Amino acid sequence: MKLRYGNWLGIGLWLACAMLWLWQFHDLSCWWQPLVVWAGFGLLAIITKRLGYDHSGLIVVCFLVSIGWLFLYRLSPSWAHDQFQGLLFGYAAYLLGLFGNWGHSEFKYTFGAAAVCLLLCTLLFGVRIGGAKAWLAVGSFRFQPVEFARVLLVLFLARYLADNQELLRVRSEWPIMRYWGPLLFLLSGVFLLLAVQRDLGPVLLVFFVYCTLSLLVVFSWRLLFLYMGAAVGGFMGAFVLFPHFRSRVSAWLVPWEYVDTAGYQVLQGLFALDAGSLFGKGLGYGMPQVIPEVHTDYVFAIIGEELGLLGTIGILLAYLCLTFWGMQNAASAEDGAAQYVGLGIVLLGTLQVFLVIGGILRILPFTGMTLPFISYGSSSLVAHMWMIGILAGLRGSKNELPYA
């Protein structure tokens, strides 16, 4: 596989032009940061290629991360600075994903237990920042465990389903608890933990990934209806239990009736997209100050306003490429378990993109998650870099590779 010098050069040039453009709003003392971003990804690509893995996904990720960094810099240079620091950890996480041989690792229960531990720790020792008690602090170092916990959970799910598929396929009227039990027990425990923390986005994601994977392993209509029933039941339950969920739903269905309260953010996002029209107003000429949480939740809306339909389609296409790349890698993995792991990771990332963009476009209720690689949030960035590393490591990977 070639290194695609043209693509890398193109991204570099584009990034340089965008930086020069941003000169009219900010000083360029951080000019070296995008250079490091770009060079870092290039280095990762070279390493990946040398080791015989598939590096082409990195081009797309580099593009997305650059766009994210640019918009954070445009919003506030300090956010871009944080994101840059996060990215340095992200490079490490990518290498961890690449070398960790996660597709073949036998430690599935360890992953599950680690996920539960992380969530429990958050519940017990969590730090409250901006309303949600979702952070763990180790010294001056803070991170959001749920971002990593859900990847661990998907790893666990995929391995469990793959390793036990013969048992799970045993025909019976109801799922046999001896085989399904551990899985369902862990999942429901995790969902409960997340629900207590009122973090329903990851619940939705993991639930959906679980449903898809388990239906791929053993398809039955009964199971499908069971999942649909569980989804509807969960929705009802959340609707009754959580007032913030109710307000999110009403902000989704009738935002204009809550113009000043719950629907404000949704409407402002739509106004931004509308203002962007086809070509956008130009980088730096939008109105991000009217959108609450624009750097985490709604960065896509401000991209829509400033780069227009062409920009947002470009980003959507980039995600589509990444999904396609991930699925190719998953399909090319040599054993079934690794394929499930790959598919689970791809589904996790893609669904998050759908939930965020769909939430902004009012196709789905808004869940308040980050847009992978673009939104402000180091934990999310690191976790997604890790996921990309895992996916990259799947192609051509064999059990006898290092650290197996």
Added chain:
Amino acid sequence: MNSLMRKCFFGILLGYGIMLCGLFYWHLFADLGEHPANPRYYLVFSQPRGSFLDRNGFVLAASEVMEDGTRARKYTIPSLSHVIGYFHSRYGITGLEKTYHSGLMGGQTVWTTIDLGIQRLVEEAFAGYTGAVIVIKPSTGEVLALLSSPYLDGNQLDKKWTTYREDVRSPFLNRVTQGLYPPGSAVKPIVYGTALIEDVARAEQLWVDKGVVQLVDREIANYGALPLGTLTTEEALAQSSNVVFAQLAAALGTRLLSAYDRCGLGRALPFDLPNRGGYLPDQAYSDYGYAQLGIGQGELLVTPLQMGVLVAAIANRGTMMAPYLIRELRGGFRLRQITRPRSLGQVLPERTAVLVRDAMVLAVQNGTAQTANITGVSVAAKTGTAQNPHGQDHAWFIGFAPSIDPQLAIAVVVEQGGVGGTTAAPIGGTILKGALDILNRQER
């Protein structure tokens, strides 16, 4: 596994497709720019904005910086609210403010054809009435004054919005362009001209008017069924004889309808403001039906704008000029844009137009429009009293002055004003006289 993965991939592809549709919709098709909760919409209200000027350069609307640093739109004369519209952060943008919004925001100045002096005069002369007035320069089609009463005051929207909304006379309606009225006898000049063209009658032909005429099995009567005796066709127009014009219209038949159509009735005009076409039936089912249309009753409906353009065409020797409100756009980044007068065609032959004019002069000298007489100036005019099924009759007045080389054409309609000659004609005469004085003063 791979086939399952393929299924999965198609599901994901579908998801991307839905997102793409959403992007197209919200970026391109959802029109949210003027949503009241959209802060972008209010940005324009704090930015500098171009002015509206009258034909002589007097300011009609301009942005003023207030004491607290914000900007507010100030209108020199409230009666132009139906033309210029208003520009208000809560109530939106209407009229020419809306049409030329982007140009105005780019610093352009809009020079209108309105004459501030004449508009003021019209406002004063029409005070207290409900209805519409339009004053046109016949040779070019420039609209010198346009009044629809009642009107809004663009400076006092905050204070009076509820009053305006609750006013049963609907001050939001531009009666000049949107108001539909039966024209009554004001349409008779066309019937007269068409009868002359089609050789159905000659100007000096004698008629005997007994006050009532029998058509098929129904009767058409003069106003108050007054017998007018023996009179020529020209005098019949001056005296507004329904008896004679019912017979002319019945004799013309469908030719009358095509003449109406040629004169632009039933069709919207090319104009700077949205306007309605009124209603012109395709045919009438009996001589009585044609007779009704010939005296401006029946199904026929017109806007004051159409009548104004029509009388201007008679004044302009049969050539109908397209009415316009914008003389020139100037300034900003764009090129200067100047509107040239444009002909909509010859609606009456020149000789016929002159004969129609003579009959209309007779109406002022010795007919129903005597109340519009101006000493020292020859005025040509026609009144109308249109039957109104909802109440008192609407009073019409159309005319122009001076009859030779006309400077002004005017159409006035007073809603529920009663007889045209008593209500509308004096208003029309006052406006014509004052406006001619203003134009003469400007020339000097």
